[in-house]
Amino acid sequence: MNDVLLTFILIVIKLGLVLGTVLSLAAYMVLAERKILGRMQMRHGPNRVGPFGLLQPLADLIKLLCKEDLIPERADRWVFMLAPAISTITALLAFAVIPFAAPLHLFGRTIPMVICDLNVGLLYLLALSSLAVYGVALGGWASQSKYSLLGGLRAMAQMISYELAMGLAIVPVVMSSQSFSLTAIIAAQQTLPNAIRHPLAFLIFVIAIMAESKRTPFDMPEAENELVAGFHTEYSGMRFGMFFVGEYLNLIVLGAMLTVLFLGGWHGPLLPSVCWFLIKVLGVAFFFIWVRGTMPRLRYDQLMAFGWKILVPLGLLNILVTAAWLLWRG
């Protein structure tokens, strides 16, 4: 009885820690992105609120909360209100299975540094990223606006087709670690990270998650200069804020996925494992911001053609070669 209670308390503590860290990280990711993009364009980013603009996320939050929550007259009310929640919640739920540090040995107990070590953790992640499509698609559909609908449709088509490439890129990783559990996948990368073992899969996965996060060069769903703001055109106030936060949470989730699957998770010399995990996730996030500051937006047909005609066949070929190699090695 006592043991069950202790486990429960530990899970609650871990939940609180992860939730707090991830939410504040997402808020400061917005600031970091604006700062870094600003410097890349030879201007200062936000620097008015607090020292170096460090209180900017707080100011943004207050502004969004104080804004009028507008629902278009012809919108589908319930779906309209539900959609932002879906896109935030699916991003938050994904953290449940991500191991963020080495297991802790405390008072004779081994505490795994993951909220829930599912043996099908990878499938859970893929399922959640498929569910995230709903938030975008429903938001675009419920707004009763042409731009929103077009944005939602584009997002749906893009995310579904790139999810395929993402799934195909994950298969070699699963084959070599022989498990769907993220803990096992990390354990298999103790000596060599999967990025070096499966470079092609790594490349496909990076491109696919870039498309999955709906960021430049794949930001067709919210292409400002043709669709106003895509699926969240009609949203205002905190509902828009939830889409916004969801996007940055998603950025961290995908960074964490890339870290776990290809960059060796929390493995690393000298520093504690949590530090390595954070360094890798933030490195990936910086790379994403860097890409956003560098690349122009793809055309929509180029984007679909690239996904279906290049990434998917390459992914299949990669699986074939990896499987043959593993069979030959025995």
Next chain:
Amino acid sequence: MSLWRDIRGTILPFWVTLRYLFRRPVTVCYPERKQIPAPRYRGRLILTRDPDGEERCVACHLCSAACPVDCISMQAAEREDGRRYAAWFRINFSRCIFCGLCTEACPTLALQMTAEYELATRELLQVVCEKEELLIDGCGKNDQYNFYRLAGIGVAAPRGSNPGESPPVDIRSNLP
């Protein structure tokens, strides 16, 4: 080869943005540091005086005629000695687009533009400037020009006594 060029063209921009990341921003942080505008910057308008200290404006209405947004208005008046001046002169800076056409139209160099650009205010009537606020004590950009001394009208000095002017011809002496 085209593929090689494409790959290069994809990767090189990353190097460019990374270099720019560590460069000093060119933005001037406005309230703390202010940029010094160019000498011919088109800012707030002023009315100047001629070298003798008299008002240059002769209330000819050319500026208000040239103004595309009709923000200048005035009333002409005449002094005892025949010198024209504006009884009142008003510029509505909430309308002014700072195009500078009025200063180009001004024949007496009375209306000139300054580099002052901080005109924002919460009180709308503060930007409607009357003559007292517009008129300065100096000559502005040209401290030589005096319209009445070059126009050949005997107001500032009797006719014929201005620089470069020959005395008026006595028309009676031209008679046969």
